[in-house]
Amino acid sequence: ARSRTVGELLAPTSPFDKKCGRENWTVAFAPDGSYFAWSQGHRIVKLVPWSQCLNNFLLHGTKNVANSISVRLSRQNSDSSQKNKPCEHIIDCGDIVWSLAFGSSVPEKQSRCVNIEWHRFKFGQDQLLLATGLNNGRIKIWDVYTGKLLLNLMDHTEVVRDLTFAPDGSLILVSASRDKTLRVWDLKDDGNMMKVLRGHQNWVYGCAFSPDSSILCSVGASKAVFLWDMDKYSMIRKLEGHHNDVVACEFSPDGALLATASYDTRVYVWDPHIGVILMEFGHLFPPPTPIFAGGANDRWVRSVSFSHDGLHIASLADDKMVRFWRIDEEYPVQVAPLNNGLCCTFSTDGSVLAAGQDGSVYFWATPKQVSSLQHLCRMAIRRVMPTSLVKNLPIPSKMVEFLCYQI
Structure with missing residues (x-):
């Protein structure tokens, strides 16, 4: 089945705009569903209220899809204060943007309450931040509601390839870099760097927290998939199985599964607690043998994302296709065309998939299943x-x- 397009956000282009540098390496939804952010290429990040995006999509059709989502969003945001009413921001980060992440001082799971004590910035308990990882190794932290720069974190010596916030509201940020390290930052302590995680022998491409914030997964070049204990800041285990660089990872909503995407044309779904591969989603048939999986082909998997229903996974590959998989089926349940796609992520409620490409973003309705x-x-x-x-x-x-x- 073919996925239905919901809408698109196109980057402005000028006649003399260079293709290089316009890549959209990252897209992100705010944890509360209020904002959507993406890198338009070069130095620009755009922050847009997600409800505004949906209203724009409504004007161009697909009413049945977008309308149901906007109703849900209005219910979610009805109790939020008007002082933080979302408004659009265009942020110039000063260098090419490789990574984005939203961080909230409100725990995603309300069962765990975290007391936030700000040192330099006296904010309320509903603070929403945006972290941007740059080409020069810097990480800039922005206030989402005002678009103002709050912190400038300088310690990486290479490109900051990925960023992830702990979901428990502690405002702990982890950055993954081409300098072969991961760094742990405490944003409630003025951005103090708490720890450097070393173990990767090559570039680190991505990182992701488990839902309870106790485990961190990091992936990188040389087939590396590492699991870290975030209480002790020690490595738990290395997962062996991929035959080429691993470029993306994400935990399932219950933390029982871990999805990793690799240039070996495969997405593996692991049990992170015992290090066993439970499922394999292949993008090349027949699958390449290990000796050929390490080479160049047109099926490199660029990104993977877990839906919030815990049943569906989206993957994006170099064969110009976005695929939606069910965790209990061998073949995709839906597909969609996308040239030069680089990243994808599900919306907060799981009803839409956003995928980035050359400064623009495309949105699809996700498979519906009770x-x-x-x-x-x-x-x-x-x-x-x-x-x-x-x-x-x-x-x-x-x-x-x-x-x-x-x-």
Whole structure:
């Protein structure tokens, strides 16, 4: 099946605009669904209220898709204060932007309350930040509501390739760089750098927190997939299986699965607690043998994203296709065309996929499916129980396999 286009955001072009430097390496949604941000190429990041985007899409058709989303957003934001009413910002970061991440002082899961004490900036408990990683190794932190620069973090010596905030509202930021390191920053302590994580022998392409903020996954060149304990800042394990550079990673909403995308034409879905590959989504048929998977081909997977329903994964590859997969099916359930795509991510409510390409962004409606009660129960259990505890439960083996995503 072919995915339905919801809309697009096109970057302005000038007659003498160079192609190089216009790449859109990153797109991001705010945790509360209020904003969407993307790099327009060169030094510019655009921050747009997501409800405004949807209203613009409504003017160009696809009313049934966008209207249902805007209704949901209006309900989400109805209780928010008017002082933080979203407005559009264009931010000049001073250098080519490689990475973006939203950080909120409000925990994504309200069960974990974190007390935020700002040192230099006296903000409320509803602070929303945008971190931008630049070509010169700097990380700039912006106030999303005002568009003002708050912090300038300088420690990396190469391109900051990816950024991720801890989902617990602590405003802990992790950056991944071509200088082969990950750095942990505490933004509530004036951007103090807490730790340098070393272990990668080559460029670090991406990083992602588990939903409970206890584990960090980092991926990079030389087939590297590392898992880190973020309480002790120590490596838990290295995941072996890819045959080429690994460029993207993301945890499932319950933290029980980890998706990684690689230039070896595959997306692997792992059990991060035991380091086992549970699923493989191939983008080249027949799959290349290990000796050929390390070479250049037109099926390199550039990006992967986990939907918030825990059932669907989106991948973006060099064969000019976006694919939507179900975690229990071998072949894509939907596809969509996209030339030169570089990044993709699901919206906060999982109803839209955004994909970036040459300074522009394209949006598709995601596959709709009502989650079964069994799957919802599985996600609720796996949010609080790692695989080792699940396997010790006094329940039938088939139930254990289901809870471990093995059937």
